[in-house]
Amino acid sequence: GATIGILGGGQLGRMLSVAASRLGFKTHIFEPGANPPAGHVADRVTTAPYEDLNALRTFAASVDVVTYEFENVPTEALDAIEALRPIRPNRRALAISQDRILEKDFLNQIGLTTAPYAALTTAAELEAALLKVGHPSILKTTRLGYDGKGQARIMSLADAAPALASMNGAPSVLEGFIDFSHEVSVIAARGLDGSVACYDPGENVHKDGILATTTIPARLSPSQRTDAVLLAARILNALDYVGVMGVELFATPQGLIVNEIAPRVHNSGHWTQNGCAVDQFEQHIRAVAGWPLGDGSRFADVVMENLIGDDVLRVPAIAKERDAAIHLYGKAEVKPGRKMGHVNRVKRT
Numbered sequence: 346g347a348t349i350g351i352l353g354g355g356q357l358g359r360m361l362s363v364a365a366s367r368l369g370f371k372t373h374i375f376e377p378g379a380n381p382p383a384g385h386v387a388d389r390v391t392t393a394p395y396e397d398l399n400a401l402r403t404f405a406a407s408v409d410v411v412t413y414e415f416e417n418v419p420t421e422a423l424d425a426i427e428a429l430r431p432i433r434p435n436r437r438a439l440a441i442s443q444d445r446i447l448e449k450d451f452l453n454q455i456g457l458t459t460a461p462y463a464a465l466t467t468a469a470e471l472e473a474a475l476l477k478v479g480h481p482s483i484l485k486t487t488r489l490g491y492d493g494k495g496q497a498r499i500m501s502l503a504d505a506a507p508a509l510a511s512m513n514g515a516p517s518v519l520e521g522f523i524d525f526s527h528e529v530s531v532i533a534a535r536g537l538d539g540s541v542a543c544y545d546p547g548e549n550v551h552k553d554g555i556l557a558t559t560t561i562p563a564r565l566s567p568s569q570r571t572d573a574v575l576l577a578a579r580i581l582n583a584l585d586y587v588g589v590m591g592v593e594l595f596a597t598p599q600g601l602i603v604n605e606i607a608p609r610v611h612n613s614g615h616w617t618q619n620g621c622a623v624d625q626f627e628q629h630i631r632a633v634a635g636w637p638l639g640d641g642s643r644f645a646d647v648v649m650e651n652l653i654g655d656d657v658l659r660v661p662a663i664a665k666e667r668d669a670a671i672h673l674y675g676k677a678e679v680k681p682g683r684k685m686g687h688v689n690r691v692k693r694t
């Protein structure tokens with residue numbers, strides 16, 4: 346049988362491995378860190394840094410296709426892999442989502458709306474950016490931010506200097522603050538044959554910059570729901586994308602604004618495990634393996650709750666709830682802010 350290579354051995358890699366194995370594939374994980382959550386379920390794990398190009402070549406040669414759960418794979422590593430095996434989703438999708446400026450440029454080029462933004466590194470550039478974008482606004486590092494890390498809010502001009510200092514000289518983007526009513530995301534998939542399927546949009550609540558809950562269905566009008574799905578399809582088609590993508594949106598009275606895209610399975614898509622026949626993980630494996638996409642239509646209302654840090658201590662109590670499907674990641678050590686698992690509370694419709 347074929348083997349799927351996965352860059353990154355976190356919980357997403359773990360759940361991708363389970364889905365792949367259910368479809369009869371073997372999986373080989375490449376992960377720099379020791380004892381990764383995916384290591385317990387994958388057929389094979391290579392533990393090496395992304396700088397170890399020989400290890401990467403051996404990994405690539407052992408698999409049929411390479412996908413990833415982690416966006417920040419260095420370019421040289423991707424070059425080494427791509428010389429041997431296809432990478433799905435493709436390099437362009439990865440490059441765009443690694444860089445908030447490229448991402449926003451791309452989204453605007455294809456006619457979608459983002460927050461107003463300006464790139465900057467220096468204090469003089471920040472001053473110019475503030476004239477263009479105004480405030481309140483948010484300063485974000487251009488690269489490597491996640492879970493709200495590498496961000497600083499500029500509510501008044503007094504916040505500008507400390508915000509810039511917190512970037513430690515890294516290239517940054519100033520984004521106008523969007524006064525959204527709520528946040529939603531679309532989990533979309535595109536197959537090798539170009540067919541597109543979107544899951545029903547979910548409504549996301551963040552706590553301390555980390556996703557706390559996703560509720561399905563989201564509060565959206567029928568036309569907003571159509572807009573959300575169409576804009577996601579436009580993104581995937583423009584990138585000739587293969588795989589699952591998470592598209593984060595702000596809902597405003599003026600319409601949907603794209604916050605960011607993630608070229609992978611997405612935390613806000615975990616509800617699909619208990620709300621759809623074919624969940625986002627299977628859908629992603631199907632796409633990257635060149636299979637037809639499966640049926641992602643929703644048969645239940647779901648509330649997905651992330652178990653972060655000490656939340657995982659509530660599992661014995663949650664296990665007594667009749668409608669709670671529990672997914673744990675097998676992480677030995679509990680740390681504040683660490684995603685330990687999630688619960689899908691399911692109400693059949």
Ligand code: ATP
Nearest residue numbers: 460483490491492493494520521522523551604605
């Ligand atoms: P993720 O873990 O989703 O990759 P991230 O670190 O890349 O997160 P963003 O998604 O850009 O960060 O921002 C985190 C959260 O901060 C958003 O979900 C939203 O709640 C808020 N936020 C970000 N940008 C804006 C904005 N321009 N206007 C208003 N709120 C924003």
Ligand code: MG
Nearest residue numbers: 490491492605
């Ligand atoms: Mg992000």
Ligand code: MG
Nearest residue numbers: 492593604605
């Ligand atoms: Mg985000």
